[in-house]
Amino acid sequence: MVNSASCMCTDLQSSLVVTWDGVGRDTCVQAALNFVVENVGPLLENASDHTRVATVNVSLSPHTSLLGDPVILNASPVVHPFVLSRRSSHLWDLFITGVPQLDFEEVALYSLTIYAKDSHEATASQTIFVQIEDVNEPPAFTGSLAREDQVTEIYITEDTAPGTIIYKAAAKDAEDAVLEYFISPESSSFTIDSTGTISTATVLDFERDMRSFSLVIKVVDPGGLFATGNLKIFLINVNNKDPTLTCSLFNIENGVLSVTSTNSTLHHEVNIILDEEIPIGKMIAMCQAADEDNLGDLTFGLETGDDYFAIDKEKGTVVTTSRLDVEKTGFASALSFSIKACDGDQRCAIIPVTTYINGINDNSPFCDQYLIRYTGKEEISKDTIIAKLACHDLDKPPDTIHYAPRSGPVGSGQLFEQVPNAENFIQVTVDIEDENDETPVCTPYLYKAVISDGVVAGTNVNGLKLNCHDRDSRDFEMRFEIASGNENLHFKLDPSRGTNTPKLIVKNPFNFESGADLQQQYHLVVHVIDDNLKSGKAIKPKTGTAVIDIYVQRISTLPPPTSSEVKNCRI
Structure with a gap:
């Protein structure tokens, strides 16, 4: 019997089965489990999700099967964006999942171990x-x-000076390349430099230019790749402009009206002429004001060193407030003031004005002496100077005084003539002699009246007035006296001098019952004398006469008839 044993011998790619034969020899037989990886090559960092990285083909021995799917082990770094996806029973694809994204700057090389059993x-x-x-x-x-x-969005004030930095655009590049910045539109009043710093390029004006700017900021790398951002700049209105002032000023010279128009942008002084003695409250200017900033109401004002003029703070009308009189002591014929229009921050527009006051003929001439009486011999030779008049005029400039006869025999072909000289005196010469040789005459000469004995003191007898004249005296140069017939002083003339028409007045009442008065008929002789001269010089007076017959009627007694040729009155 041959004993046998087995062992595992592995390498990086497969497992080996080692067996023993009967003669003591060992043999090593490679099992069929095997990997074939294809198409593993460099991968672009911007590769899209689901991009196939490689194909894994698994070989198996007969009568064997794969336990599960191949897996990725011992990846470096541990977190990676790869996954195996079965295509068939022995074929898998290695895909990119997109999480995390491939980034060369973060991970340039991934190590993956694929394991199967x-x-x-x-x-x-x-x-x-x-x-x-x-x-x-x-x-x-x-x-x-x-x-x-x-x-x-960025907000800047309209008075931001050119060259002021208003924003710093910042960008980064994965390759740490040098970046360039651009701004559009280029003619937008703003610039951007190579560091992304945005600055104002021109003077900005809220009232006259655009009030907001839409800009596109572009950053570009050396390869031409770029990114854009949107920037909107808003201008903030500030009170940086003076108001403008427009005025119509009135000239009134010798009563003729004309208009001078001006505005504060001309920056010059305006001269006008006004007649003296124009009415207080007379309007001499009308003004209007405007402010481009439009940040509040405008008010009018007047800068003046006197109180001859005033302005309505709301309406802008300038009027006189005091009498303009060039003859007044200390009055300046040139008056200066400035019309102002100011906003709330006291930014003002100003129009300086000088007013020249035109003297008019508003004062009557006056003379050093108004009544001149010449007293001379009875016979006065021709071309004798009998009076010299000195007259003056307060008007400034003084008017030329013209002397003209108003009454009396003065003039060409008359008894007297006037000869003016350069000093505005008048010399009067006499062609014929004249003296006080005329007697005052009363018309009528005889007056008659009837009165009652009950008349009270102070009564004007029947309204009776004398009417007397003297050819060589003036009416006020006569005086009157009752020379005779005024028993018990019952009558008087009033006034007794300074007039030519004195009244007959009852001075003392009558008293017949007591016996104090017995006379009923009064024959009054009145002397009219032409010596009531203010000069007090001695003359040879002439005396005229008038007669007044008065009948005093007792209350129980009828009066006698009176003549129709005389004045008849009854009380």
Whole structure:
């Protein structure tokens, strides 16, 4: 009987069965379990999921079967993206699962051991190496631009200076290549440099330019692969502009109105002319203001060193507030002020104005002497100067004074003539002689009246007034006195001087009952004398006469008839 024994001898690929024959010889027979791995080659790191890496073909001895499927053991690294998938009973495919993704920069070489076991406990294994080849991958943004479905928003003020950095785009490249950055549109008022720094390129203006900018930021590697990100920049309005002021200013010269229009952008002073004595409250300017910043209401103001003008803070109308009088002591004929329009931050537009006040003829001339009486000899020679007038005018500039006769025999062909000289004096010469040789005359000469004995003191007798004139005296140069017939002083003339029409007044009432008065008929002789001169110079006065007959009627007694040729009155 031959004894026999068996043992296992394995290598990397199969199991060996060793047996003993009867003569003591040993033999080693290789079992049929075997692997054939095909198409194991380099794998691109960007290979897609389910890419076939290799094919594993398993050989079995007759009457044996594989226990389960081949498996991957002792992989390095342990976590790998490979899996075996049965294609047939003896054929398996090695696929990429995609988890984790192949990345040359992370793992450049995978080591996989494929192990199998058959129904006779025979085993086989084989180690394969999968080489990952580097592939140029596109760069990728980091930070907010990395989110492709989102726009990164940036807010900057409109007064941001050119060259100001507003954002830093950051990107990475798997191959650590030098990256380039681009911005579009290129004429977007912004620039980007080689480091991804974005800066302002021009002066920005919220009111006049675009108020937002949509930009595409592009990062490119040397191979031309790129990534893009979306950036939107919004401008914030700031109060960086002065308001603009437009005014219509009124010239009023010699009563004629004209308009001067200007605005603050012209930056020059405006001169206007106003007549003096225009009404207080007169509007001399209308203004309007605008502000591009549009950040609040505008108010008007007036910068002035005096109180001659004021402005409505809301409406912008400028009016006079005080009398303009160039003749007033200390009044300046040139008045300066500035019209302002300011916003809430006191950014202002200004129009300086100088107002020249035009003097008008608003003052009457006046003379040093208004009443001149010439007293001379009875005979005055021709061309004798009898009066010299000195008159003046307060208006500025002074007006030329013209002397013209208003009354009296003055002028060409008259008794007197005026000869003006350069000093605005008037010389009056006499052609004929004249003296006080006329007697005052009253018209009518005789007055009659009837009154009752019960008349009270102060009563104007029947409204009686004398009417007297003197050819060589003025009406106010006469005085009056009752020369005779005024027994018991019952009557008086009022006023007794300074007029030519004095009234006859009852001074003392009558008293017949007591016997104090017995006379009923009064014959009053009135003297009219032309010596009531203010100058007080001695003259040769002339006296005229008027007669007044008064009949005093007792209450129980009828009066006698009166003549129709005289004035009849009854109280």
